[in-house]
Amino acid sequence: MKTIAWNDAPVRDALAALKRKQPFVYGLTNYIAASLSANVLLAVGAAPAIGAALDWPTCFAAGADALWINGAALVSDGAHALRAAACSAHEAGTPWVLDPVAVGAGSAAYDETIRSLLTYKPAVIRGNASELISLAGGAAPGKGVETQARSIDALPYIQRLAQQTCAVVAVSGETDYVTDGSEVFAIGGGDARLARVTGAGCSLGALIAALLPVSPAAIQAASAAHAIYAVAAERAAGVRGNGSFGVAFLDALSELDPHVA
Amino acid sequence: MKTIAWNDAPVRDALAALKRKQPFVYGLTNYIAASLSANVLLAVGAAPAIGAALDWPTCFAAGADALWINGAALVSDGAHALRAAACSAHEAGTPWVLDPVAVGAGSAAYDETIRSLLTYKPAVIRGNASELISLAGGAAPGKGVETQARSIDALPYIQRLAQQTCAVVAVSGETDYVTDGSEVFAIGGGDARLARVTGAGCSLGALIAALLPVSPAAIQAASAAHAIYAVAAERAAGVRGNGSFGVAFLDALSELDPHVA
Amino acid sequence: MKTIAWNDAPVRDALAALKRKQPFVYGLTNYIAASLSANVLLAVGAAPAIGAALDWPTCFAAGADALWINGAALVSDGAHALRAAACSAHEAGTPWVLDPVAVGAGSAAYDETIRSLLTYKPAVIRGNASELISLAGGAAPGKGVETQARSIDALPYIQRLAQQTCAVVAVSGETDYVTDGSEVFAIGGGDARLARVTGAGCSLGALIAALLPVSPAAIQAASAAHAIYAVAAERAAGVRGNGSFGVAFLDALSELDPHVA
Numbered sequence: 001m002k003t004i005a006w007n008d009a010p011v012r013d014a015l016a017a018l019k020r021k022q023p024f025v026y027g028l029t030n031y032i033a034a035s036l037s038a039n040v041l042l043a044v045g046a047a048p049a050i051g052a053a054l055d056w057p058t059c060f061a062a063g064a065d066a067l068w069i070n071g072a073a074l075v076s077d078g079a080h081a082l083r084a085a086a087c088s089a090h091e092a093g094t095p096w097v098l099d100p101v102a103v104g105a106g107s108a109a110y111d112e113t114i115r116s117l118l119t120y121k122p123a124v125i126r127g128n129a130s131e132l133i134s135l136a137g138g139a140a141p142g143k144g145v146e147t148q149a150r151s152i153d154a155l156p157y158i159q160r161l162a163q164q165t166c167a168v169v170a171v172s173g174e175t176d177y178v179t180d181g182s183e184v185f186a187i188g189g190g191d192a193r194l195a196r197v198t199g200a201g202c203s204l205g206a207l208i209a210a211l212l213p214v215s216p217a218a219i220q221a222a223s224a225a226h227a228i229y230a231v232a233a234e235r236a237a238g239v240r241g242n243g244s245f246g247v248a249f250l251d252a253l254s255e256l257d258p259h260v261a
Numbered sequence: 262m263k264t265i266a267w268n269d270a271p272v273r274d275a276l277a278a279l280k281r282k283q284p285f286v287y288g289l290t291n292y293i294a295a296s297l298s299a300n301v302l303l304a305v306g307a308a309p310a311i312g313a314a315l316d317w318p319t320c321f322a323a324g325a326d327a328l329w330i331n332g333a334a335l336v337s338d339g340a341h342a343l344r345a346a347a348c349s350a351h352e353a354g355t356p357w358v359l360d361p362v363a364v365g366a367g368s369a370a371y372d373e374t375i376r377s378l379l380t381y382k383p384a385v386i387r388g389n390a391s392e393l394i395s396l397a398g399g400a401a402p403g404k405g406v407e408t409q410a411r412s413i414d415a416l417p418y419i420q421r422l423a424q425q426t427c428a429v430v431a432v433s434g435e436t437d438y439v440t441d442g443s444e445v446f447a448i449g450g451g452d453a454r455l456a457r458v459t460g461a462g463c464s465l466g467a468l469i470a471a472l473l474p475v476s477p478a479a480i481q482a483a484s485a486a487h488a489i490y491a492v493a494a495e496r497a498a499g500v501r502g503n504g505s506f507g508v509a510f511l512d513a514l515s516e517l518d519p520h521v522a
Numbered sequence: 523m524k525t526i527a528w529n530d531a532p533v534r535d536a537l538a539a540l541k542r543k544q545p546f547v548y549g550l551t552n553y554i555a556a557s558l559s560a561n562v563l564l565a566v567g568a569a570p571a572i573g574a575a576l577d578w579p580t581c582f583a584a585g586a587d588a589l590w591i592n593g594a595a596l597v598s599d600g601a602h603a604l605r606a607a608a609c610s611a612h613e614a615g616t617p618w619v620l621d622p623v624a625v626g627a628g629s630a631a632y633d634e635t636i637r638s639l640l641t642y643k644p645a646v647i648r649g650n651a652s653e654l655i656s657l658a659g660g661a662a663p664g665k666g667v668e669t670q671a672r673s674i675d676a677l678p679y680i681q682r683l684a685q686q687t688c689a690v691v692a693v694s695g696e697t698d699y700v701t702d703g704s705e706v707f708a709i710g711g712g713d714a715r716l717a718r719v720t721g722a723g724c725s726l727g728a729l730i731a732a733l734l735p736v737s738p739a740a741i742q743a744a745s746a747a748h749a750i751y752a753v754a755a756e757r758a759a760g761v762r763g764n765g766s767f768g769v770a771f772l773d774a775l776s777e778l779d780p781h782v783a
Binding site: 024034035038039042049052054055056059060063064076246247249251253255 | 630
């Protein structure tokens, strides 16, 4: 297992490449996280568009540089919209990220819809420990959209899931782990308060997507995104209160300079 | 009529109990207020999930510790989703809060759908004066989602509504009033700017829901929620500008210490 | 071409009139921008309501003082809801604003729906250069919802579009231009970071709508809204970081005093 952090040149190189390319990143996500996800992407220099307006799922998933699908997009989109976007991305070769929010939390029809998206070969699957253990076939009940398992407990499951799906799998927690089924990257640091800002996890899926078109492989994109999140959260950690922390986190993201470790 | 405030031990005890239990609170609400509602719940230590993704309304309303339904959820959910959640909560014994946003503002079909939810016995109904006067059968035209009546004028109406519905009814205004049809609690303080932060009223419905599973009765949960809101707004009042006030309000909520009056 | 700015009395008079009337402004918009749009309206003293809950599109579009329709509302509303609101406003004489988000970005069915709304005679059409060039029949591919053209390049197109539609047309960019097809107002200043706060452009459509019922003509409402945005962005420009800029922008809007240039 390797550790990876903002100090490592590949992470900063990935952010520099993102700022040069300004990729168009299309997302289907839930309305709770939509605004933060867009602001996270704007903060690092990407060009986001969000939502399933009429023919956007097919047109934008094909035309964008990357796509992310957050399962909780089903709060406003039909299952057909998520499938259309995933299918369109798969056929067009647009790399995409799946975030299986709340899978395994007790809603069978929802879970089945999320699992069906695996057909369209996401490049990266990201989530918390409960969700990924559940998606890998284990038992780890969550509390709605929150996990009750630790990321280290999910490690064998995400390795298995990566092998099963040929996707890179990334679990968030006290330490984050990213694996392609053989190699594992660990990302420490960050700040626990990030879990108290709604949509912060969902927005990480968007950031991973933005890094996919500028990274040599999906494991680099996913681990760089986690390292960028960790350093921004650490730089925001000095403020008191959840509201100020959310603002300071966006500030830190927007002020990250790829040329300064 | 009794007054109740943060200084009263039952209010702080309720918040302490919430922080211990970390209840799973499920909500159907509008996308304007969804992010703030989730952040309010996260700030006090609850675990929120929001939205009507496929079978979530039935599964999550039955499995959660409490539910809130904000009528303006109809901006993205069908009436069947709201009814399914209310019915599922009622049958499972999950206590729930109804916020009849904009009832009486001129849209008959919308009003009828909201009224139909009363069948499923909410534990608490909260709103502004116009909405609650209208729901109680009086005439008090609002301006879209804003009230044009005073909370004191709504007092006889909310007492009648509480008796009709067997719910606790709470009206927000310059002074907030909470009643079970006989007893009335008054909550003063707060800050008028809270009405200039979109979704702040809606999020209060979420906070009431979070307190229901840890309170001896619904009237305690509803009055504690109003007192918690009032003290957080007062502590935020020192900042200038609406944007900073919203941030400071979330900060104050997250920093409330149940052991310090 | 005239320049117009906060220092000009008609701009401050328009804001003063808005604060006196506190117009009820109804909007159909996307969930990414909904919260900011409502907070922008609340900051200047208007009373917003957002979303297509059941019969709101017909009832509220007829009953409100003004309406804005953001095309990306189609992420949660059916095309029939947008048409119902536009038609209801047109028949009731409610002035309304059309924001053709992402038109010309590659989704034909979406574009056709947006164009069909022109039937209902918006008072103002606002957007970025790519969108307005495309709506006027030119070719200016954007990057999803972002423009890749300059506002000055859009100038001949917005003049043509204004003549074709009898609407005032306003393009945002380094300099903003507002025209009724003959007269052109230019608004400079502002801050480029406004384009890195998601929904800021969408919210400008809401502010234009709020000024329509208190302005002598649509060109005054649209140019005043741009001038108000520019001065608020300039006053927010001292802060570092995208998160703080968004907060400071709302602060500045809420603290604008119509009696102080």
